[in-house]
Amino acid sequence: MAEYFMYYHLILFITYLYSCPSLSLETDRITSSTLLKDPDTITSPRNVFKFGFFSPAGTTNRYAAVFYTVSPTTIAWIANRDHPLPDSSGAATISKDGNLILTDSNNQTIWSTNATTSSPANTTLRIGDTGNLILTDDATGATLWESFSRPSNVLLPTMKIIDSGRTENRVTLKSWRSASDPGLGNFSFGISRWRIPQQFVWEGRRPVWRSGPWNGLIYLGIQDMFRYYVRGFSALSNDSAGDLVYVIPQQNVLMMLMLNASGNIARMIWDDQSRSWEKVWSAPDKACDAYGKCGPFGSCDDAGSPxxxxxxxxxxxxxxxxxxxxxxxxxxxxxxxxxxxxxxxxxxxxxxxxxxxxxxxxxxxxxxxxxxxxxxxxxxxxxxxxxxxxxxxxxxxxxxxxxxxxxxxxxxxxxxxxxxxKRDKKLYIIIPVVAAFIFILFAWWWMVKSKRKGQISSSVWSAMVFEPESDKVNTGELPRFTFEMLTTATDQFRASNLLGRGGFGPVYKVLQSLRFWRYMAPEYAMEGRFSEKSDVYSLGVLMLEIVKGKRNSDYYNHEWSLSLLGCAWKMWSENNGYGFGDESIASPELEEDMVRCIQIGLLCVQDSPKDRPIAQTVVSMLSREIEHLPAPKQPTLAEKWHASATGLTELPNHVRYSMSDLTLTTLQGR
Structure with missing residues (x-):
């Protein structure tokens, strides 16, 4: 009779559990004497996660899952993702063999942890504040099973993604089939230990996104990681088997990586103020994120067209x-x-x-x-x-x-x-023109030196000065001076403007700002001091003119009130040297050469002659015999005087003269 009443009360208790609309279990565990009936839950010690039952949007199917307390619709892990319960009559408990099981309304087991233990009567399932479900042997304290070793589509801090080199032992995230079906989908997220660690999103076995190599600090294929530290990434090999392990360290905020049904991996952080998840990074996120978008030996650029x-x-x-x-x-x-x-x-x-x-x-x-x-x-x-x-x-x-x-x-x-x-001929002309200019400078220097020693004939001078221009390099953009222009500039070669006599004849003071000078080095234009470095300055101006496709004497940027030199400095110092170039020659494949020519040009137009390279060094820089270039300083003459800035828009002809006391040498026979 006593046994009858015991079984009778047990049946009544079980009937009560199944008929009770909701039983809140104030615990973080399930034991052999506990029946977790839908919609009951257990809660982690700090109330971060719960384990219970849920239905995705658009379906009445029920699943046992771990979800956030602050966001019950955010599912971190699912037990029976491929074996849904048809209604809310399911329950979770510890079976006789010591495993966590899910049963349906017919008390049939539809899912189990399938762990093996020597003391099945002493097992307990607990939920931790990390979201991990852990099945332990209470007699030994050993972990028999944990949900973190079998992730669904969410990676939580301290959860491990593993590549052991064997496909069957790889631990990955696996997407849902759809937003209403958490069954195994087509996409997975994991790491590859081949050569250099990388992250991948695969569709089946085909990669659809790649993080690029891990250098110990960042993934080299994630552009955002170069600009700021994306917290929560780590990759290391730390087990005895040499397995590669990817883990997110414990965070002081609620954070997760989620792989959705479309194969997009997103890093999410919980915002307490808005009570919602904030997406701080995701991939694939743009056209070039797609693996092999441009095929073998193709290069992808989201800013390009195509x-x-x-x-x-x-x-x-x-x-x-x-x-x-x-x-x-x-x-x-x-x-x-x-x-x-x-x-x-x-x-x-x-x-x-x-x-x-x-x-x-x-x-x-x-x-x-x-x-x-x-x-x-x-x-x-x-x-x-x-x-x-x-x-x-x-x-x-x-x-x-x-x-x-x-x-x-x-x-x-x-x-x-x-x-x-396919080298652009317009840009390629920089090298021969500059080389020709340097040759002329050296030839001029040699003739001056030889003339002073009486070792040059008038026929050589005539050949150098009056020989027709080469058809190969057209320097028609360079200014030419007629005799009438020189006469006007010296006021009819007036004797009062005669400054002295040099090796080639009398030297006159120039009263009107000949165009060939906005090329004169500051020390020559302002103080009359001349050296080889003065010619290097002229060379630098010429280089910048060629790259820009504008003459220094004609160029003025109204937006920035800058001369050609000033514009070159501004754009180069702002890492936009490519934008300084002539649009007719600018192309991505020539960007490096253009920026290099601008930098060399700026080095040539430094204020102090000692800061400018010598002509031979300029040649070595252009030919890349010297690969690494020093950083130029900002030229003081980068600003350009403009009449409209002073209100003097119409100056009389007789006052339009150079304030720098330029000189002009006329050639006469001895």
């Missing part, structure tokens, strides 16, 4: 597909490599997300990377990053992206013919 282009030395594999906006076939090499160490060179691509499949090795500097790549016939490209060393690519170059002012310099191996191919 976004895809072939790397230098390559051309579209299928022009028909490229013209239609399908770039997946990528590009093919135009000319084969020589692979003899002499016939090949490298094209530098600045501010890049480097390609996939990098092979690293320690190196002190870029030069070692270059030598190692040239010595390897299969090496297609290299890059140097201070925290990694060298990165070498021996296979296809894919998933390359142009960043905006940040990133890694990528050096593409090309044949010599490709290094010179």
């Amino acid at each position: 976004v895809c282009s072939c790397m230098r030395g390559f051309e579209p594999t299928s022009r028909e597909e490229w013209s239609g906006g399908n770039w997946s076939s990528g590009c093919s090499r135009r000319n084969q490599l020589h692979c003899d160490g002499n016939g090949d060179g490298f094209w530098k691509m600045r501010f890049m997300k480097v390609p996939d499949f990098a092979e690293p090795f320690p190196a002190a500097g870029e030069g070692e990377c270059r030598r190692r790549c040239l010595a390897n016939c299969s090496c297609l490209a290299y890059a140097h990053e201070s925290n990694i060393g060298c990165m070498i690519w021996n296979d296809v170059l894919i998933d390359v992206e142009k960043f905006n002012g940040v990133g890694v310099d990528l050096f593409i191996r090309l044949s010599a013919s490709d290094l010179d191919h």
Whole structure:
């Protein structure tokens, strides 16, 4: 009779539990004597997370899940994601074999932790403030199972994503099928330990997004990480098996990474004021985030139109597909490599997300990377990053992206013919014109020296001065002076304007600001002091004129009230030297050369002659015998006097003369 009443009361208790509309269990655990019935919950010690039941929007199916107390609709982990309960009659408890199980209205087990224990009567499931469900053996304290080892689509702080090198042991996030179905979807998020650690989003086995290499501090393919520290990223190998582990450290805010059903991974932080989640970073977020958007040997630039282009030395594999906006076939090499160490060179691509499949090795500097790549016939490209060393690519170059002012310099191996191919002729004229200008300066200096020693004939002088211009380099933009102009400038060569006599004849004071001077160095224009460095100043002005496509004497920027020199300095110092160039020659592939020419030009127009390079050094800078350039100082004559600024818009002719007492030398025979 006693046993009958015991079973009778037990049945009544169980019936009560199932009929009770809601039972709030003031605990953080489930034991063999506890039945967690939908919609009851257990709560973590600090009330951060709860474990209970929920239904996604648009369905009545029920799932056992971990969710945030502050946001019950934000699901951090799901137990039965592929085995939903059809109604709210489900329950969770500890089974006879010591596992956490979910049962339906027929008391059938639809999900289990499937752990093995030697003392099944002594197991307990607890929920921690990290959101981790832990099944422990109370007799030994051993952890039998935990939800963090089987993530769903959310990565929480202290949860580990693991790549052991074996696909079956990889721990990844797995997306929902849809917003109303948390079953296993098509996308996964994880890390790859191949060569250099990287993060990936995969669709099946196909990568759809890549973080770029981990350098110990940041992921080199996430542009935002170069500008500010994105808190909560770490990658390390810290277990006995050598597994690569990615973990977010514990945070002082509620934070998570969530992979949605569309394959987008987002970093979210809880905002207490708005009582909502704030998305602080996500990927893929733009066109070039898509893995291999431009195919093999293609480069993607979200600021470009179109976004895809072939790397230098390559051309579209299928022009028909490229013209239609399908770039997946990528590009093919135009000319084969020589692979003899002499016939090949490298094209530098600045501010890049480097390609996939990098092979690293320690190196002190870029030069070692270059030598190692040239010595390897299969090496297609290299890059140097201070925290990694060298990165070498021996296979296809894919998933390359142009960043905006940040990133890694990528050096593409090309044949010599490709290094010179398609060079813009308008920009390329800078080198011969400047070289010719330097030659003329040296010739002039040599003739002056020789003339003083009586070693130059009048025929040589005539040949140098009056020989027709070469058809190869047209310097028609340079000013010419007629005899009438010189007569006017010296007031009919008036004797009172005669300053003295030099090696070539009398020297006159110039009364009117001949155009060839806005080229004269400050020390010569203001004080009459002349040296080789004065010619270097003129050379610098000429270089800036060629890049800009404007003459210094005619140029005035009304917006900034700046001369050509001032505009060059402003834009170069603001890292916008590319914007200074003539639009007819400006192109992304020539940006580096243009900015370099501007910097050399600014070095030539420094105020103090001692700060300017000598002519031979300028040649070495232009030919890249000198690779690294010093930073120029701001020229004082960067501002340009403008009549309208003083209100004197119409000055009389007789007062329009140079305030710098320029001199003019006329040539006479002895």
